[in-house]
Amino acid sequence: MARSEVPLGSVNYYEILGVPRHATPEEIRAAYREAVRRWHPDINPSPEAHEFFLLVRQAYEVLSNPKKRQAYDQALEQTSETQEMGGTAPVGAARSPRLRVRVSHSLVHPLAEPQLWYAFWIIGAPWAPPRQPRPLEMWLVLDRSSSMRHQGKLSLLKEVVAEVLRHLRPTDRLGLVAFDDRAELLLRPTPVRKRAIFLHALNALRLQGATEIAHALRVVDGSLGRGRGPSVVWIFTDGRTYGDEATALRIARQWARRGVICDAFGLGDDWNEAFLDRLTGLTGGATHYLESLAAAKPVVQDHLRRYHYARVRQLNVHFQLSRGVKIHALYRMGPEVAHLDVQSPVAMGTVGPNERWLTLAEFELPPLHGVAPDTRWTVLEGHLEFVPFRGTPHTEPFRLEVLVGEGPRNAPPKVVRHAVERLTWYRLQMAGREAWRDGRVEEAQQLLSYLAQGLSRRGMTRMAREVQLKAMELDRDQRLDPEIEKALEFGTRMLMLPANVYEARRKYTARNERS
């Protein structure tokens, strides 16, 4: 039935109505009425709501008829047994039709030692994108430290800003802040109708001093409004900020609570990606490497389309881990890749048309040998909080469980394997660079050539060849160009994107670099 429906996956009729399996006919009727009030096409005009409404009716038709319900219960018994083996996530109390979870194994063995376990979330937005683009309030925070002079960084920055201006709408408002070790408000948020004044301000940029980000964020914070549309702050920098990281992160946390999203773009080879990752990750944003205008264009366009047609202001994932469970790594893999702080709530930013949030978590489960066989063991519980542009947030609870028991299992689902493999590559690259920086050249070389082997195993021969070459260069002159480091990191990071997005960006860049 609902198997083929994209957003619903393995959700059954009880889950659709949000009632327990033993619900009385009265409870089912009440839940149906409630669902109709929420999902009827006359009330909720989004196409997704319509699809879901049809399922609600279908569910009610079956569950309200004692005979049909009995037959359905029997069928459900059987499929739940087979699904258990198939790696479909047992999402308990899944009143959330927007959340689909795939796990590495839904049956885990009761081992005396800790074990790794993976979950991949696919989360859809509860609301359709707007028909008209939303008015953005956008801030560009521009690094004007003297180092911007080199390697054509300033001219690349200007080209990218011009590209941003090209894709903003007259109803958007844009503010400009420039910073070195001080910050200067160049332009308050101004309607983008008059593009010339922005270009003028940009051309008047004088390079001086060092990089200190927190001042600039404070200036933005002082005049940041809460508009009818998304509030977005983009940081462009080529340097490392020293001493004011804590302040910057504190501002980012406040922004996350207000639904302000912050993205960062690094220029050149000496910017601090770990810090910017953290900063942007806290707000639901992402960090990108500005390699060239051709590489930046599809990223700028994707972001602006997402913000113009944003379906929510922000998604916050609140969660609580069960005792003994750890999360080793938490990555957002769509719509943009970001390394997330494992701290509830996690801000996930927004999605545009045709986009969903994708998240991979690597768990460490504690020793489970004391657990009685065939227990449903809760790994984490929480709720999704979708913050709209107006009105109160919409929350949906979720729970993630595993079945503890003995016995053979099926292979992990493909989507989980794919995601974990990309994560493994990303980590290999990180480990390789770290080994090199610590002077363990041979190990670095080994790790990078493992990465190259993995890439070529999956048919990414061009990238595999590049990585292999880097590994060989390491051996020869014992140094790794910092620019190559950035290219390695963001090259493998991009692989974590959904395959269609990755391909689209890669092709766009290749086409434009040629011309």
Place this chain on the structure above:
Amino acid sequence: MECPYCHYHEMAGALFCRRCGYPLWEEVARVEGEALGRETATRAAREPRRTARDRVRLRLPDGHVIALEGSGPWIVGRATTNFEPDLDAQSLGARHVSRKHARLEWRHGGLYLIDLDSTNGTWVNGKRLYPHEPKRLRDGDWVRWADLEVQVLLPTPGREPEATAQEDSVS
């Protein structure tokens, strides 16, 4: 669990070796898959893909039926000197389609239509699509790209042999 490739001692439950990227899950799946009495669950051991995918057909207003070649995605549009869509709507009599008007593609076992921000729009059964918002197509749906309207004919889902028996108007 010891990695058979680099002999790194990886934690239980790991899918890939963190040291060398070796797909450890394949080993586990082989052992446990045999215990399940099944073929190995690796992709190579699986059946070939359904061929029904290859047959998306469109019925034109004049009753003619054309089949789309390959397994997609297909760009619907208007050919220019340096761009050739998979389905050239102009050659079918349309005059107001955009260069890259819409895209048809298979996803999750269904056929989806995505309007590529076309000037004159894409309609399904009389409702205009949002740009870039995929819309699942069902057999018999009427699709309109600007001034060209076609009916989508899909293979009946499922593996039952009757699906082929229903084929009557293969062009």
